[in-house]
Amino acid sequence: MSDIPGDLKFLKSHEWARVEDDGLVRVGISDHAQSQLGDLVYVELPEVGASVRAGTGVAVVESVKAASDIYSPVSGEIVEVNEALNDKPEIINEDAYEEGWIFLVRPSDRDELDELLDANAYEDLVESEDH
Amino acid sequence: MTEKTVLNATHRALGARMVDFGGWDMPINYGSQIEEHHAVRRDAGMFDVSHMTVIDLHGARTREFLRHLLANSVDKLKVHGKALYSCMLNEQGGVIDDLIVYYLGEEFFRLVVNAATRAKDLAWIGQQAQAFDVQGSTSVAGGRKPGATDVQGSTSVAGGRKPGATGVEVKERPDFAMIAVQGPNARGKVIGLLHEVDQSRIEKLGKFSAAAAQGPHGMPLFVARTGYTGEDGFEIIVPAEHAVALWEALQAAGVAPAGLGARDTLRLEAGMNLYGQDMDESVSPWEANLGWTIALDDGRHFIGRAALEAQQAAGVKRVMVGVVLDGKGVLRHGQTVLTANGAGEILSGSFAPTLNKAVAFARIPAGEPGEIRVDIRGRELPLRRVKYPFVRDGKPCAGI
Numbered sequence: 001m002s003d004i005p006g007d008l009k010f011l012k013s014h015e016w017a018r019v020e021d022d023g024l025v026r027v028g029i030s031d032h033a034q035s036q037l038g039d040l041v042y043v044e045l046p047e048v049g050a051s052v053r054a055g056t057g058v059a060v061v062e063s064v065k066a067a068s069d070i071y072s073p074v075s076g077e078i079v080e081v082n083e084a085l086n087d088k089p090e091i092i093n094e095d096a097y098e099e100g101w102i103f104l105v106r107p108s109d110r111d112e113l114d115e116l117l118d119a120n121a122y123e124d125l126v127e128s129e130d131h
Numbered sequence: 132m133t134e135k136t137v138l139n140a141t142h143r144a145l146g147a148r149m150v151d152f153g154g155w156d157m158p159i160n161y162g163s164q165i166e167e168h169h170a171v172r173r174d175a176g177m178f179d180v181s182h183m184t185v186i187d188l189h190g191a192r193t194r195e196f197l198r199h200l201l202a203n204s205v206d207k208l209k210v211h212g213k214a215l216y217s218c219m220l221n222e223q224g225g226v227i228d229d230l231i232v233y234y235l236g237e238e239f240f241r242l243v244v245n246a247a248t249r250a251k252d253l254a255w256i257g258q259q260a261q262a263f264d265v266q267g268s269t270s271v272a273g274g275r276k277p278g279a280t281d282v283q284g285s286t287s288v289a290g291g292r293k294p295g296a297t298g299v300e301v302k303e304r305p306d307f308a309m310i311a312v313q314g315p316n317a318r319g320k321v322i323g324l325l326h327e328v329d330q331s332r333i334e335k336l337g338k339f340s341a342a343a344a345q346g347p348h349g350m351p352l353f354v355a356r357t358g359y360t361g362e363d364g365f366e367i368i369v370p371a372e373h374a375v376a377l378w379e380a381l382q383a384a385g386v387a388p389a390g391l392g393a394r395d396t397l398r399l400e401a402g403m404n405l406y407g408q409d410m411d412e413s414v415s416p417w418e419a420n421l422g423w424t425i426a427l428d429d430g431r432h433f434i435g436r437a438a439l440e441a442q443q444a445a446g447v448k449r450v451m452v453g454v455v456l457d458g459k460g461v462l463r464h465g466q467t468v469l470t471a472n473g474a475g476e477i478l479s480g481s482f483a484p485t486l487n488k489a490v491a492f493a494r495i496p497a498g499e500p501g502e503i504r505v506d507i508r509g510r511e512l513p514l515r516r517v518k519y520p521f522v523r524d525g526k527p528c529a530g531i
Contacts, residue, residue, distance in 0.1 A: 038148075038392065039165040041482040042461055060508070062461045064164050064396060064482050067508075086459075093163075 004031070004123055005097050009073065009116035011055075012125060016097065017073040017116060020104075025074050025113070028101040029061065029092065032126045037063040040089040045081040046103055052078060054112045059102050061092065070102060074112045080104040136181035137308050137371045141378055145388055152391055153247030155182040160390040167389035168396050168484040171360055172525045175314035176389035177381050182246035185304040185368060186256065193240050196263050196299045197232060200256065202416060202433055204426035208234035214339045214357055218416050218424055219244075219255070220435030224442060225412035226419065228252050229404065231357060233341050243309075243366075245406050257301050259434070264298035308374035312386055313364035313397070315525060320384045321354070321365050324377075338363075346373070347380040359394065361401025361523050399490065400483050402453065402520030408464055409451065409478045409492055415442055418494065420451040450497050451478065453519035455490050455531060460507050462491035462514075469511065471501030485522045486531060492519075 008016040014033035018026045034040065044060040052058050057069040058078070081103045084091060092100035107113070117125065133156045142149065147158035158179065160167060170176040188196070197205040203217035213234050219227045228248045233241040244252045312321050322330050326345035333344050333354055341355035346369070353368035369377050382388065395405070404410060410419035417425075417439065425439060454477075456462050462480030469475075473496045480491030493514070495503070503514040521531050 035148075038160060039163055041165075042459055044460075062482070064461075064484070065159070065392060067461065067463065 004119045006119050008097065008119055008122075009113060010119070010122035010125075011071055011073050011116060013071050015071055015073055017113065018101075019113065023107070023110075024079060025076070025105045025107050026101050027058075027070075027073060027103050027105060028096060029070060030122070030126075031096040033068075034093050034096045034100070037061065037068060038065050039063055040092050043085040043089045043092070043102065045083075045085065046078045048078050048081060050078045052076060052105060054109075061089070061102075072103075072105060073116055074105055074107040075109055076105040076107040078103050079106050134182070136179055137374045138179045138181060138310075138378055141375055142179065142388075147388075147390060150391075152182065153245075155246055157182060158388075158390040159392045161388050164390060164392035164396070165484045167387060167393035170387040171314045171362055171389055171393060171397055172485055172522075173315070174387070175312060175317040175320050175364070175385065176387045176393065177317075177378070178311045178313070178389050178391070178394050179308075179378070180311050180366070180394075181308040181371070181374065183309055184244045184246060184249045184252065185307050185309070186242040186244060186253070187302045187304055188240045188242065188260075188299055189238055189302065190299040191238055192263070193238055193299050196260060197240060198431055199263060199433055200259055201230075201232065202426070202435060202439070203424045204428050204431065205232060205234070205240070206428070207426070208232070210340070211235065212336075212341045214341060214355060216424055218410075218421055219252070220416070220433070220439070221412055222435060222438065223412075224415040224435040224438030226406070226410045226414060226416060226421075227255055227412060229406050229410070229421075229424075231355075233355065235341075247407060253301070253303060260299045260301050306371055307368050308371045309366060309368050310374065310377060310381070311358060311360075311364065311366045311394075312381060313358045313360040313362045315362060317362065317364035317386070318356075320381065320386050321367070323384060324380050325352075325354075346377055348373075348376065350377065352377075359401075359403055360397035361403070361520060362397070362525065395479075396481050396484055399479050399481055399492075400485055400520065400522035404492075405479050414494075415439060415447075417442055417447040418449045418451060420492075446497070448497055449475070449494050451492050451494050452500075453490065453517045453521065454493050454503060454505075454514040455486075455517050455521075456488060456505065456512060456514055458512050460489060460512060462489040462505060462507075467506040468493045468495055468514070469504045469506065470495050472496035472498045477505065483521060485525075486527055490519075490521050490531075 014030045042062040046058045052072040054075045058072045059070040142158040147161045150159045201217040230244040329344040346352040350373035355366045358364045466477040475495030478492040483490045504511045
C-alpha cells in the first residue's frame with residue numbers, strides 16, 4: 001500500500017484525482033479498487049464535452065465479477081477520455097495510477113479538491129477496510 | 132460463523148482473494164480469474180470443492196429409496212462406479228437441489244450435493260428416508276437424534292439416522308475433502324501421481340464413472356471422471372487429512388490453482404446450470420432446461436412426478452434459453468430481458484473469457500420471442516439467442 005503516489009487525492013469510493021500542470025484533473029480508480037474488482041473486461045466511458053458534478057456517476061467499470069460506478073471527484077467538463085480502455089480495459093489492472101486513467105476534467109470549482117482525501121488518509125481508509 | 136475447508140491456509144499462502152461463498156470462506160481467485168480460466172481450457176487447473184457435501188447412503192433398500200427421491204432414474208446405473216446427474220424435487224416439482232449420485236454397490240450409493248443447500252438437503256433426505264422406512268417396513272426408525280441443530284462436522288443431524296432393518300442409512304461425510312482437476316492435460320497429470328498398479332485402470336476410466344485408487348504416499352482416493360467446466364478431468368474425493376499433500380503434489384505436477392470465479396465462468400461457457408441462480412424451489416426442471424434429466428419411466432413414483440406431468444400437460448409457461456451479447460457490456464444475473472411475449476430475466480450471466488464477450492442463460496416466456504433485448508442500466512441492447520453449450524473442449528461451439 002505504500003506505493004500510492006503522493007500527488008494523488010482520493011474519494012472514499014476509491015477514485016483518484018491528479019491535478020495536471022495545466023490545471024486539468026485526471027481521474028482513475030485506485031490500485032486497491034482494481035484488485036478488489038478483479039480482471040476488468042469493459043469500461044463505459046463518458047462523452048467528451050459532457051458536464052459532470054462532483055460525487056456523481058460518470059463512468060462504469062465492469063470486471064468479470066461486478067459492475068461499479070465511477071464518480072467524478074470534481075465538477076466540470078469532460079475534456080478527454082482514455083480511448084485505449086475500449087480495447088484493453090485490463091490496463092487499469094496493470095497500471096491503475098498512470099496508463100489506466102479513465103477521464104480528464106476541466107474543473108469548474110477547484111475548492112472541491114480540498115475535500116478529497118490525501119494519499120495518507122486514503123491508505124488509512126483502505127487498511128481499516130481490510131480489517 | 133464462516134466455515135473453512137482443510138485447504139484454507141493453503142489458499143491464503145498462495146495469496147488467494149477469499150470471499151464468503153454460501154457460508155464458506157473460499158478462494159475467488161489467486162490473482163487473475165481470467166488466467167485461471169484459460170489455464171483450465173488450455174492445460175490443467177484445480178479447484179478446492181471441499182465445501183460440497185458428500186452423503187453416503189447404505190442399506191438394502193437404497194436403490195428403491197433413490198427411485199423415489201430423484202427425478203432421474205437410478206436404474207440407469209448398472210455398473211459399479213457409474214455416476215448420474217439428477218434433480219431432487221419437492222412435491223410441487225420445484226428443484227430442492229441438483230446432485231450427482233454414484234453407484235458403489237447394491238447397498239451403497241454416494242451423493243454429492245451443493246454446499247449452500249447442505250442443511251436443507253440433509254433434512255429433506257433424512258425426512259424422506261424416515262417416511263420411506265416407516266412405509267416400507269415394520270421396523271421403527273431408530274438412531275435419529277431429534278432436535279439436533281449442530282450442523283458443522285456432525286453426522287448427527289438428519290444425516291445420522293440409522294435405518295430400520297431393511298431401510299436406508301443416511302450418513303454425511305465431513306471427513307472428506309474434494310479437489311476438482313480439470314483441463315485437457317488434467318487426467319494425465321493426476322494419473323502420473325497414482326500408484327503404478329492403478330494407473331492403467333484409471334486411464335481407462337470412462338466419462339461419468341468413478342473408481343478407487345492410491346494417490347501419493349498411498350493415500351486412498353475416490354477418482355471420478357466428472358466435472359463442472361466443460362473440459363475432461365477428474366473430481367477427486369480424498370480423506371481430509373491428505374488433502375493438503377494431494378494439492379501440493381498436483382501443484383508440483385503443474386496443475387494451476389483456480390478459484391471459484393473461474394469455476395463459474397467455465398461452467399457457464401459449458402452450459403451448466405448453477406443452483407440458486409438458474410433454478411430453485413420455485414422453478415421446475417422444464418423451466419431450467421433440465422428436461423433431459425427427468426426420467427418418466429413406467430410405474431416409478433418419484434417425488435414431484437405428478438406436478439411435472441401436470442405442468443407438461445398444461446404447457447410449460449417459461450423456458451430457459453442461451454443468449455449472447457455481441458455488443459459491449461456484461462450480462463449479469465437479474466437484468467431484465469424483453470421479448471415479444473413479455474419480460475424475462477438474465478439468470479447466470481457473465482463475461483466469457485474464452486469468447487471475449489458476454490453470454491448468459493435467460494428465462495423468458497414460452498413461444499417465439501421475436502427480437503430479444505436486455506436492459507443494462509436503462510439502455511436496451513440486442514441479444515442473440517443461441518443453442519448452448521457456448522464452449523466445449525476448449526473451443527467455442529459453432530454459431531457462438
